[in-house]
Amino acid sequence: MEKPINQRAWLMVLPVLLLVAFSAIIPLMTVVNYSVQDIFGPNERYFVGTEWFQEVLHNHRIRAALWRQFLFSGLVLLIELPLGVLIALAMPKKGWTVSVCLVILALPLLIPWNVIGTIWIIFTRPDIGLMGHTLQELGLRFDHTASPLDAWITLMLMEVWHWTPLVALLAYAGLKAIPDAYYQAARIDGASRLAVFRYIQLPKMRGVLTIAILLRFMDSFLIYAEPFVLTGGGPGNSTTFLSIYLVKIAVGQFDLGPAAAFSIIYFLIILLFSWIFYQVLQNVGRGEQA
Amino acid sequence: MARIDLEGIAHSYLENPSTAHDYALKELNHTWDDGGAYALLGPSGCGKTTLLNIISGLITPTRGRVLFDGEDVTELATERRNIAQVFQFPVIYDTMTVFENLAFPLKNRGVGAGDIDTRVREIAAMLELEDALGRRARGLTADAKQKISLGRGLVRADVNAILFDEPLTVIDPHLKWQLRSQLKQLHRQFDFTMVYVTHDQTEALTFADKVVVMFEGEVVQIGTPEELFERPVHTFVGYFIGSPGMNVLPCQVKGNRAIIETHEVVLNRTYPDLGQARIEFGARPEFIAFCDDEFGHPVVVNRIEDVGRQKIARVALGAEELKIVLAEDADISDENARIVFDPDRVNIYADGYLVEGEPTSALGGA
Numbered sequence: 001m002e003k004p005i006n007q008r009a010w011l012m013v014l015p016v017l018l019l020v021a022f023s024a025i026i027p028l029m030t031v032v033n034y035s036v037q038d039i040f041g042p043n044e045r046y047f048v049g050t051e052w053f054q055e056v057l058h059n060h061r062i063r064a065a066l067w068r069q070f071l072f073s074g075l076v077l078l079i080e081l082p083l084g085v086l087i088a089l090a091m092p093k094k095g096w097t098v099s100v101c102l103v104i105l106a107l108p109l110l111i112p113w114n115v116i117g118t119i120w121i122i123f124t125r126p127d128i129g130l131m132g133h134t135l136q137e138l139g140l141r142f143d144h145t146a147s148p149l150d151a152w153i154t155l156m157l158m159e160v161w162h163w164t165p166l167v168a169l170l171a172y173a174g175l176k177a178i179p180d181a182y183y184q185a186a187r188i189d190g191a192s193r194l195a196v197f198r199y200i201q202l203p204k205m206r207g208v209l210t211i212a213i214l215l216r217f218m219d220s221f222l223i224y225a226e227p228f229v230l231t232g233g234g235p236g237n238s239t240t241f242l243s244i245y246l247v248k249i250a251v252g253q254f255d256l257g258p259a260a261a262f263s264i265i266y267f268l269i270i271l272l273f274s275w276i277f278y279q280v281l282q283n284v285g286r287g288e289q290a
Numbered sequence: 291m292a293r294i295d296l297e298g299i300a301h302s303y304l305e306n307p308s309t310a311h312d313y314a315l316k317e318l319n320h321t322w323d324d325g326g327a328y329a330l331l332g333p334s335g336c337g338k339t340t341l342l343n344i345i346s347g348l349i350t351p352t353r354g355r356v357l358f359d360g361e362d363v364t365e366l367a368t369e370r371r372n373i374a375q376v377f378q379f380p381v382i383y384d385t386m387t388v389f390e391n392l393a394f395p396l397k398n399r400g401v402g403a404g405d406i407d408t409r410v411r412e413i414a415a416m417l418e419l420e421d422a423l424g425r426r427a428r429g430l431t432a433d434a435k436q437k438i439s440l441g442r443g444l445v446r447a448d449v450n451a452i453l454f455d456e457p458l459t460v461i462d463p464h465l466k467w468q469l470r471s472q473l474k475q476l477h478r479q480f481d482f483t484m485v486y487v488t489h490d491q492t493e494a495l496t497f498a499d500k501v502v503v504m505f506e507g508e509v510v511q512i513g514t515p516e517e518l519f520e521r522p523v524h525t526f527v528g529y530f531i532g533s534p535g536m537n538v539l540p541c542q543v544k545g546n547r548a549i550i551e552t553h554e555v556v557l558n559r560t561y562p563d564l565g566q567a568r569i570e571f572g573a574r575p576e577f578i579a580f581c582d583d584e585f586g587h588p589v590v591v592n593r594i595e596d597v598g599r600q601k602i603a604r605v606a607l608g609a610e611e612l613k614i615v616l617a618e619d620a621d622i623s624d625e626n627a628r629i630v631f632d633p634d635r636v637n638i639y640a641d642g643y644l645v646e647g648e649p650t651s652a653l654g655g656a
Contacts, residue, residue: 184348185381187368189442190398199383199394 028267034260052261062262064237065245066269069221072155072241076220077213079160084167084212085205088175089197091168102172105165117229120158144231148238151231155239158226163219167212174208175201210281214274221270242266292359292450292483294322294345299354301340307352315340316507317354322451324359325481327474329498331488333530337507338487342453345485346373358450374443375453379460380435382427388414389423392441399446413441416476433461437469444476451483458493470497491531503527519574520635523644528572528637534602534613536637537578541571543638546650551608553587558633559647567640575602575615577632586628594622605629 035052039045056062091101111119124144126132135142144154178200186196224243227233233240233248240248246266250259301315310316315337322328322345330338343349345356347368356364363371374395383391392410401409414420417437422430427438436457443452454473458466474497477484488494494501495515503511503518503526510524511517522528528536542549546560548571555571580586580603589605589612601616605627614629616622638645 179379181377181379181381184343184368184375185377185439185442187348188346188373188375189395190369191394192398195398199385203384 031260031263034256035264038257048257052257053265056258056262056265059258061237061240062242062245065240065242068238068240069242072159072223073217073220075156076159076163076216079156080164080167080216081209081212083160084164085171085209087164087168088171089201091172093176102169105168108162108165111162113225114229116158116162117226120154120226120230124154146235148235151235151239155227155230158230159220159223162226163216167216170208170212171205174205178204206281210278213277213281217277218270218274221273293324294451294483295355295357295360296320296322296344297355297357299341299344299351299356301337301344301349301351301353313352314507315344315351318509320502320509320512322483322485324483327477327484327486327497327499329486329488329494329501330504331491331494331501331530332504333489336504338489338504339455341504342375342455342485342487345451346375346453347371348375372446372448372450373453374446374449374451376436376439376443376455376457378456380432380439382430382435382438384426384428386427387423388419388425388427388430388438391427391438392419392423392445395442395446409445409447413445416444417441417472433465433469436461440469440473444480447480449482451485454484454486456488457486458488466493473497491533495531503530505530521637521644522572525570525572525639525642528574532574532576534575534615536572536574537612538639539571539573539607539610539612541569541638543569546647548636548638550610553607555587555631555636556633557636557638557647558650559638560650561638561645561647564640564645568642570639570642572637572639573612573631574635575613577635578612578614578629579632580614580616580620580622580627581630582628584628586630589627589629591622591625591627 036048036050037045038048087105092098108116123129124132124142126136126142132142142150144151182200182204183196186200191199222243223241224247227239227241228244228247231239233244243266246259246262249255249262296318298317298319299315300313300317302313304312307313318341330341332338340349344351347356347363347366350364354364355362358371383394386394389410392413393406396406396409410423411420414423417440419434419437419441422434427435430438440457443449443454458469461469470493473484473486476482486494486497488497495518499514500512501515501518502509503524505524505526511522511527513521518527518531522531522536525536525538528538539550543561543564546557548555548557550571587607589607591603591605592611593604594616595602595604596618598618600618601620603614603616603622605612605614607629612629638647
């Protein structure tokens with residue numbers, strides 16, 4: 001059948017187009033504008049083509065920050081997803097304990113991100129912090145301001161504590177949506193606990209886990225406030241992630257050109273990886289419909 | 291295959307049931323014979339599914355015992371009861387192929403690969419799923435999915451019983467008929483004990499040797515389709531079985547005469563004095579006929595509905611409305627007509643329950 005062509009349909013998309021233009025496209029264009037020019041003042045600017053992009057791509061500090069960023073996001077996904085699913089599986093299914101668990105889980109998500117960093121600075125202090133003091137009493141040397149490994153451990157602990165609840169809540173919602181008949185059928189079929197997880201729960205959680213992976217990847221790849229407050233990117237550059245370095249270039253050194261070029265590359269990396277995750281998850285077994 | 295006994299089974303979903311009203315299933319004693327095909331029939335919410343889940347062990351009854359071949363299994367887990375159950379909505383394992391789905395119950399019980407293969411192919415052939423065996427189960431139509439669910443129930447040859455919980459709800463009408471006859475055929479072939487829950491009387495009557503009619507958590511009648519049709523023990527059964535249901539009219543009974551308003555109907559049975567009970571007169575639309583002679587009861591014909599194979603006349607006997615089933619070619623043109631009841635097939639109910647009268651001789655009655 002031939003579809004009727006109706007140009008008036010464009011009018012219908014116009015409001016959304018305008019909204020997206022003002023919220024995303026126009027701000028992004030100003031970044032593009034910076035990224036291809038060297039601007040000295042309101043009336044003094046020179047077109048530089050791809051020069052800033054080349055500079056950014058060859059900057060070894062940015063490259064180091066990029067690998068650091070991948071390591072961080074990779075660890076985040078590897079730890080938070082299985083842990084979140086395990087927590088969701090262990091949660092009670094009904095009764096008043098459900099609300100208690102949900103509130104406890106949601107608490108870390110409600111705290112402002114820079115406060116999270118402050119909480120962990122205090123928590124790890126050897127004199128007044130619970131964790132820092134306990135480790136000191138046990139005779140362990142632990143200092144996230146001096147040792148890169150300790151800084152990473154603290155950062156990972158903080159990140160896992162902060163965001164695993166989100167994964168757990170999503171996974172729990174996915175589990176709750178599975179009709180009872182599936183569990184009953186599995187019992188009739190004599191399926192083991194592991195088989196129930198492998199063949200019922202995991203496939204049925206695909207949708208929510210896709211969302212969890214995308215959210216956690218994007219958020220962890222963009223992380224700024226927590227490491228900025230906790231370590232400030234140190235010790236040395238060991239916790240300098242892309243966003244921290246970007247802010248250093250843009251606000252610290254006021255190199256707007258390279259910073260803009262860097263931002264665009266940063267954005268494209270996130271877009272690319274989100275797309276890949278989405279495609280892979282959608283096709284693990286083809287076309288899911290909840 | 292096994293005989294299943296239910297001894298004093300009752301179930302409540304509340305933690306501390308006190309009154310009879312708290313029970314979803316009221317006290318029940320029943321034996322399902324080995325190899326029998328039973329239908330559990332009743333309206334939604336009458337406790338059919340609860341009863342089924344008690345047999346399969348998905349629910350532990352509040353009171354009473356479940357016995358398989360005399361062995362108490364009340365506390366035994368579902369997995370260990372060796373029961374197959376098919377649910378209302380198809381349950382399939384999305385990530386598996388049709389073959390893997392059918393093989394799943396066998397694989398979980400450690401059956402050898404060779405045996406699994408033979409058995410799965412056999413069941414697939416019966417359900418006409420052979421062509422789909424290699425496909426993923428996810429993309430199939432609802433009826434193919436339900437066939438897979440059925441197949442997983444049938445694939446184990448040694449099950450104690452197969453329980454069906456309204457399995458054809460999501461199936462297209464013409465396929466419904468086909469699947470039902472396949473089930474019937476499978477029953478004849480393998481002699482499984484089968485319990486089939488439904489709220490559709492056609493399904494129940496065609497599938498089962500014995501129909502168990504439930505109403506508000508109680509079993510009101512167990513019988514063959516003929517018994518349910520001719521001698522419903524409760525007005526609910528009379529109303530629920532048959533299309534249209536039984537005509538139930540308030541009446542008074544004196545000996546072998548029933549008086550409906552001012553009309554006196556002579557019965558073939560003599561009834562005792564029924565005291566203060568609410569007395570009702572039950573006559574199936576099939577067992578009332580129009581007649582020409584003067585002994586008939588005068589009625590006003592309100593409406594004639596043509597429902598295909600037959601016609602249904604709605605007539606007024608005084609203030610009461612009656613339905614009468616007529617042959618397709620019957621012609622009732624006059625608004626005023628006379629009817630007679632088949633005296634052998636009139637039932638008298640006291641407070642809803644059938645009263646067995648003493649048969650009177652033909653001479654004494656007339």
